[in-house]
Amino acid sequence: MVKIALAQINPTVGDFAGNARKILEYASRAQELGVALVVFPELAVCGYPPADLLEKAAFVERAGQVADEIAEWTIGAGRPAILCGTVMPRSADEGKQVKNVAVLLSGGKISFVQQKMLLPFYDVFDEQRYFEPAAEQTLTCVDGEPLAITICEDAWNDKGFWPRQMYTVDPVERLMEEWEKQPQELAGKPRIILNISASPYWQGKPQVRQKMLAALAKRHGAYVAMVNQVGGNDSLVFDGSSLGIGPDGEVKVRAASFAEDLVVFDTDGGGAKGESQNDAEAKDEVAEMWGALVLGTRDYVRKCGFSKALVGLSGGIDSALVAAIAVEALGAENVVGVGMPTEYSSLGSIDDARKLAKNLGIRFELLPIHDVFAQFQQVLKPLFAGTSFGLAEENLQPRIRGTLLMALSNKFGALVLTTGNKSEMSTGYCTLYGDMVGALAVIGDVMKLKVYALSRYVNRVKETIPWATIEKPPSAELRPEQLDTDSLPPYEVLDPILEAYVERYCSAEEIAEEQGVDVGLVRSVLKLVERSEYKRQQAAPVLKVTKKSFGMGRRFPIAVKVQV
Missing domain, CATH: 1.10.10 (Arc Repressor Mutant, subunit A)
Incomplete structure (x- = not known):
């Protein structure tokens, strides 16, 4: 039997020093809990996904140096072994020159290396671009206990769970076959499958992941521990939700969702010990999505080196929700709301924006753009002569607002958060270089109806988003008496x-x-x-919270004739 600490951390891509400090901090905390092994996520040393940084030799070399430095910590009595993900170079004349590995660090050195075999190439994944797949898998031991080590996708090809396998080989099955070949040496030893992961979140995925791992445990009669990365890296949000599962398929220990955590998985049936937040209560889908959006926003802003955010507040529900997310992520003192009304903005909308800012406790600035809008129209008047007020004039308004927000961003070093939702981005009901201006599309993967559900969730305890904002018919307010249903x-x-x-x-x-x-x-x-594809490909990065978001996971040409 073996006690294993599951160290669910939030690494930053390329921050080798910071990631190493975090790994050693959690290893030290795990040591106090008396464990034999502490397990960290996939590519924890360099952060996931590193993308084309992997094509820089210095990046891969630094990953190796840091792994060696972390290994030195394991020297000394009572120090647990460390299992963590990193990258290594391959000294081969053919194939890819980098491998995605799990390294077992003990006794001051790298004592075992397991290379990732299944390299995903769908949705947001493009690992076949960079990594060479493993040719074989091997069992190893820690503290006299045999372990089957896998990396993320290696556990996602179980023919007993998936109706259709994506790969011709199942690494877990191969490891269990190795187990069967050594009956005497392994007699009486529990089967333990470890999986280090960087598994991005989408709505419902934590539940799918748990069911899959439970099926894996029951099929092989094994203890299964999965340690997943947590945090946001660009568009991707990692939920954590690490698990320890018994051979009966029951969850024995569960780490928090959307937060760093440390839990102990004891294969003698002892279950959870230590510092776990033990997020055992299943969240409803709206609360889960809220957690993902808050974490993704916080990490995007901070990992990009910023602390403050700007939100254009129209008095509408989309900007209200984005502001509420920003406050939860960054703190009210780090969020500024800016109202920029024209003659088409209703007094109710301006009042709603003010009330929202007061409820959130954020600074609110009002910059009327009537005069700027009038000057733009005056300049264009000779060219627009003989035409009626239309889309060009409507779109001038958000483009003026975008210019002002970016000016404030440049002056005060705050990132602009765009406020468009997925329904708008899907249909092109948004203005390029206008309301699409900004650094991050916080709710760009959230359909309008879900925006309403999230806004009601924000108000579950008290009125934060004014109920008038939630209840009024949606409108862009770019012409008199305009409603979204005029166009959609x-x-x-x-x-x-x-x-x-x-x-x-x-x-x-x-x-x-x-x-x-x-x-x-x-x-x-x-x-x-x-x-509207041309608009989306010029949009800010979108936080991914559904199975198929706009961005790197959905790739379509712009110049194409599609029959619908």
Whole structure:
């Protein structure tokens, strides 16, 4: 039997010194708990995903140096072994020159290396671009106990769980076959499968991951421990939610979601010990998404070297939700709301923006843009002569606002958070170089109906987002009496169509049949989606919280003729 600490940490890509300090800090805390082994996430030494940094020899060399430095800590009585992820160079004439590995550090050195075998190449993953897959897997031992070590995707190809396997080989199955070949040496020893992961979050994924690992444990009669990275890196949010599961498929220990944590998995059945926040209560999907958005925003701003954020407050629900997320992530003292009304902005919206800022405790500045808008129109008047007020004039307003927000950003060193939602980004109901201006699209993967659900969640204890903001019909307020439904179907109709097309790639006919709507209406929506690709590819990074978000996980050409 063996006591294993699961160290769920939040590394930063490229911050070797900071990541090493964090690893040693958690290893020291784990030592106090009397464990034999402390396990860290995939690529914990360099951070995940490092992308094209892996093509820099100095980056890979530094990863090796840091792994050696961490190994030195394991010298001395009572020091647990460390298992963590890093990268190593390959000295081969063919294939990729880098490998994704789990290194076992003990006695002051790297005592064992397990190379990742399955390299994902779908959605946001592109590991086949960088890494050479392992040719074989090998068992190892810690404190006399045999261990089967896997890296993230290596545990995601169980034929007993997935209806269709993505790979022709199952690394876990191979390791268990190795176990069967050594019956005498391993007699009476519990089967222990360790998985170090950098598994990005999407809504519902923690539940899928738990079911998959439970099925793996039951199939092989093994204890399964998965340590997942936590934190935000660019568009990706990692939820943590590390697990220790018994051979019966029951969860014995669970780390927190969306927070660093340290828990102990004792294979003698002792369960959790130590410092766990023990996030055993399953969150509902809205609370879970809220946690992901807050963590992703906090880490994006801070890991980019900033501390403050600017939000353009229109009095509408989208900007209100983004401001609430920013305050939760960064603190009210680090968020500034800016109202920029024109003659088309209702007094109610301005009042709602002020009330929101007061409720959140943030600084609020009002910069009316009537005069600037009038000057723009005056300059353009000779060229616009003979035309009526239309989309060009409407879009001038958000573009003026975007210019002012970026000026404030430059002057005061605060990042602008864009406020567009996924429904708008899908259909192009957003202004390039206007409301799309900014460093991070906080709710760019959140459909409008979910924006309402999240806003009600914010108000679960008290009114933070004014109820008037939540209850009024949505409007861009760029012309008199404008409503979103002037240009789009009601969101109750629109969002399910978009979800089916954008996230599940359903056809117009499939959507019409599935949802009982007119196929002509569906096609008109899909044409908006296809026409707006050029906008999305110029948008700020989007925090990924669904299975298919805009960005690196959804790749489509701009210049293309698509039949919908």
